Amino acid sequence: MLIPLALLLVTQGPADSVSLRAALARARALRGQATVAAAQVAEARAALRGAGAITNPTVSYSHTGATPQEHFLFDQPLDFLLRRGPERSAARARIAGAEADSSLTMAGLAREVRTTFYRALAAAGAERLVGAQAVQADSVARIAAARLRAGDISLLEQEQAAQEAARARQTLSTAREAARVAEAALGRAIAWDGVPPHAAGSLDAGLGDQPPALPVADSLPAVRTAVAESAATAALARSAAVSRIPLPTLQGGAEWKDPSQPGTLAVLGLALPLPIWQSGGGPAAEAAARARRAGALAGETRLESARALREVRIRLVESGGRARFARDS
Numbered sequence: 001m002l003i004p005l006a007l008l009l010v011t012q013g014p015a016d017s018v019s020l021r022a023a024l025a026r027a028r029a030l031r032g033q034a035t036v037a038a039a040q041v042a043e044a045r046a047a048l049r050g051a052g053a054i055t056n057p058t059v060s061y062s063h064t065g066a067t068p069q070e071h072f073l074f075d076q077p078l079d080f081l082l083r084r085g086p087e088r089s090a091a092r093a094r095i096a097g098a099e100a101d102s103s104l105t106m107a108g109l110a111r112e113v114r115t116t117f118y119r120a121l122a123a124a125g126a127e128r129l130v131g132a133q134a135v136q137a138d139s140v141a142r143i144a145a146a147r148l149r150a151g152d153i154s155l156l157e158q159e160q161a162a163q164e165a166a167r168a169r170q171t172l173s174t175a176r177e178a179a180r181v182a183e184a185a186l187g188r189a190i191a192w193d194g195v196p197p198h199a200a201g202s203l204d205a206g207l208g209d210q211p212p213a214l215p216v217a218d219s220l221p222a223v224r225t226a227v228a229e230s231a232a233t234a235a236l237a238r239s240a241a242v243s244r245i246p247l248p249t250l251q252g253g254a255e256w257k258d259p260s261q262p263g264t265l266a267v268l269g270l271a272l273p274l275p276i277w278q279s280g281g282g283p284a285a286e287a288a289a290r291a292r293r294a295g296a297l298a299g300e301t302r303l304e305s306a307r308a309l310r311e312v313r314i315r316l317v318e319s320g321g322r323a324r325f326a327r328d329s
Contacts, residue, residue: 037102044098051091052084073253086239096227105220141165240287
């Protein structure tokens with residue numbers, strides 16, 4: 001009676017169950033990946049506000065013993081006029097990359113939930129099958145013991161049946177362990193507090209559906225991220241190149257308290273940087289090299305993604321055919 005009682009206890013499972021749709025919805029609402037993905041996009045959008053920002057002016061006031069005694073001056077750099085456009089273009093590209101990364105993060109989360117869900121579902125099914133086999137082996141052992149007492153079979157045959165029943169108990173313990181571990185992984189994937197739920201569904205759900213159409217490689221998040229990074233680095237390379245052009249700094253202000261010149265004197269001028277020691281060629285060349293590298297990586301990512309799409313299509317078709325054959329046979 002021990003095997004049927006143990007089978008009843010392990011097949012009852014926890015009171016809570018969760019479907020795949022509910023598991024996906026719960027993971028999107030409670031897992032930290034969703035918050036991380038949203039924060040990445042928010043960070044990129046915040047960076048756009050600071051990209052190409054107008055440089056703040058420098059204001060100074062001084063009092064001297066010579067005339068005029070009071071001086072109020074300000075300097076307004078104008079170099080942002082050249083850098084503002086490319087830097088904002090780079091920031092917009094980074095937003096597109098962050099959105100692609102966000103979709104990739106959420107796709108990875110959905111993949112984790114689906115994988116752990118079906119593993120838990122398969123482990124629970126395996127536990128039920130092994131439990132039924134254990135019950136059957138225990139019944140055969142009890143029948144063999146009765147037949148031995150009646151003299152119908154030999155001691156060796158009875159011991160073989162008892163050994164098979166003992167082996168079934170061990171297999172049931174292993175299957176029960178795998179099922180509980182799979183349920184724990186499912187609980188972690190959907191941020192479940194307390195006793196993990198058991199997966200409710202069918203292993204062959206959607207098995208008869210046609211495989212989805214093969215998407216374009218450029219639509220994949222990995223490719224979109226690489227292309228956005230390439231566009232951002234190209235824009236920053238343009239910014240570094242135009243930054244080599246010397247733009248003047250606008251100067252203005254007022255001076256007063258000069259006995260020979262009553263009133264306030266206006267001050268207006270320009271300060272032009274002289275590229276004597278360096279002209280920014282090093283940073284510009286470095287930015288151009290980064291842009292070339294990012295462009296090459298984007299091309300490699302596109303090629304790898306196209307290969308991965310074809311591989312996934314092949315594996316999906318063939319594994320689906322094997323699964324349908326296994327189900328029908």
